[in-house]
Amino acid sequence: MRVLGIESTCDETAAAVIELRGTASFKLLSSVISSQVNLHRQFGGVVPEVAARSHLEVILPIIQKALREAFQKDTRDKRQGTNKNQIPNFKFQIPRFDPWDQIDGIAISHGPGLPGALLVGVTTAKTLALVKAKPLIGVDHVKAHLYAAWLDKASARRLRFPLLGLIVSGGHTQLVLFASHERYQLLGQTVDDAVGEAFDKVAKMLGLGFPGGPALAKAAAKGNAQAYKLPLPKLEKPYDFSFSGLKTAVLRHLQKLTGKGYNFPSFKLAKFLTPRQVNDTAASFEAKAVEILVAKTMTANQEFSPQAVVVAGGVASNLALRDALRAELGAKVIFPPTKLCTDNAAMIATLGAMQLRIGATINPLKLETMPSLSM
Numbered sequence: 301m302r303v304l305g306i307e308s309t310c311d312e313t314a315a316a317v318i319e320l321r322g323t324a325s326f327k328l329l330s331s332v333i334s335s336q337v338n339l340h341r342q343f344g345g346v347v348p349e350v351a352a353r354s355h356l357e358v359i360l361p362i363i364q365k366a367l368r369e370a371f372q373k374d375t376r377d378k379r380q381g382t383n384k385n386q387i388p389n390f391k392f393q394i395p396r397f398d399p400w401d402q403i404d405g406i407a408i409s410h411g412p413g414l415p416g417a418l419l420v421g422v423t424t425a426k427t428l429a430l431v432k433a434k435p436l437i438g439v440d441h442v443k444a445h446l447y448a449a450w451l452d453k454a455s456a457r458r459l460r461f462p463l464l465g466l467i468v469s470g471g472h473t474q475l476v477l478f479a480s481h482e483r484y485q486l487l488g489q490t491v492d493d494a495v496g497e498a499f500d501k502v503a504k505m506l507g508l509g510f511p512g513g514p515a516l517a518k519a520a521a522k523g524n525a526q527a528y529k530l531p532l533p534k535l536e537k538p539y540d541f542s543f544s545g546l547k548t549a550v551l552r553h554l555q556k557l558t559g560k561g562y563n564f565p566s567f568k569l570a571k572f573l574t575p576r577q578v579n580d581t582a583a584s585f586e587a588k589a590v591e592i593l594v595a596k597t598m599t600a601n602q603e604f605s606p607q608a609v610v611v612a613g614g615v616a617s618n619l620a621l622r623d624a625l626r627a628e629l630g631a632k633v634i635f636p637p638t639k640l641c642t643d644n645a646a647m648i649a650t651l652g653a654m655q656l657r658i659g660a661t662i663n664p665l666k667l668e669t670m671p672s673l674s675m
């Protein structure tokens with residue numbers, strides 16, 4: 301079974317083709333991502349309207365590229381095979397290879413995400429499903445992040461249920477307990493900022509540019525995590541997260557360091573910081589964010605004794621987080637390949653294939669965007 305996945309929930313336009321062999325063995329045939337990072341950099345964050353327009357411009361070429369790359373070999377084989385048998389002076393048509401003939405379904409992430417950005421992807425997928433007469437599968441972008449783990453053969457062998465999922469991205473921070481692919485329970489989620497959002501905002505205060513997460517991690521690697529004491533959030537529910545207080549604590553700390561008042565613009569504070577202060581603040585913040593994520597994951601691990609713990613989403617590429625969770629959980633913790641932690645369509649196609657396998661398709665005329673979709 302081969303599935304085309306399409307992704308356009310935020311600032312990445314992506315398409316990918318995966319092949320499902322048996323019940324849960326996947327082969328990634330192609331994965332194409334067009335990032336809008338350079339477009340949004342000048343604004344210091346993702347501008348929804350700009351994102352939607354950019355998706356509109358590139359979505360069809362990206363899909364075509366993913367199809368071409370997935371079946372390049374098949375096209376070559378067919379042409380060569382036909383040519384070999386060709387009789388001189390005998391003209392006949394080389395059968396045209398149409399990659400769409402190889403596709404068994406189209407999976408689209410229909411939420412959560414930016415309304416305009418989602419609309420472009422969903423409208424494209426619905427139209428293609430109708431025109432090419434393919435089953436359509438609506439996929440939850442956040443759940444799909446975990447499915448990137450199935451795309452690594454060594455990891456896939458270790459994935460067993462019950463499975464605990466920690467999803468850490470720019471828009472979400474949540475712990476989910478899976479009894480099976482279809483049966484799951486949301487244990488808790490952030491009550492304010494997502495952890496990736498906090499990384500991005502603190503990076504902005506430190507003048508580290510956009511996107512902030514990877515830049516902050518780089519600065520943190522050069523800093524002293526014990527340099528500044530930052531607070532841990534106090535929450536009533538054991539599996540809820542909060543990162544807004546930590547972000548504000550960093551702001552207050554920077555105001556104190558620079559001697560600037562509450563009214564001074566936060567994005568101008570960085571000019572008054574030494575490189576050492578930047579690195580030490582980055583390291584102290586990162587360590588505290590990691591401490592929060594690890595503590596909640598360990599509480600859930602103790603309570604539910606899962607067979608595997610999967611950490612997915614953009615922040616799952618953070619090395620400090622990976623090291624801390626590996627130290628606590630050993631071989632039980634599984635991370636998707638770094639390239640597949642941030643938004644991509646391979647994860648959408650993978651979850652889409654699992655849904656297609658059990659017949660979870662939707663009439664293309666009925667699929668709607670769901671900007672606030674929640675697991």
Ligand code: KG4
Pocket residue numbers: 310468469470471472495496497499500511512513514517613614615616617618619641642643
């Ligand atoms: O999953 P993703 O691509 O998009 C959403 O669905 O939100 O995650 C993007 C987030 C951004 O906030 C980015 O700063 C963060 O992931 N991120 C990181 C790292 N790489 C990406 N945060 C911390 N450390 C990293 N190495």
Ligand code: ZN
Pocket residue numbers: 441445469470613614642643
């Ligand atoms: Zn995402």
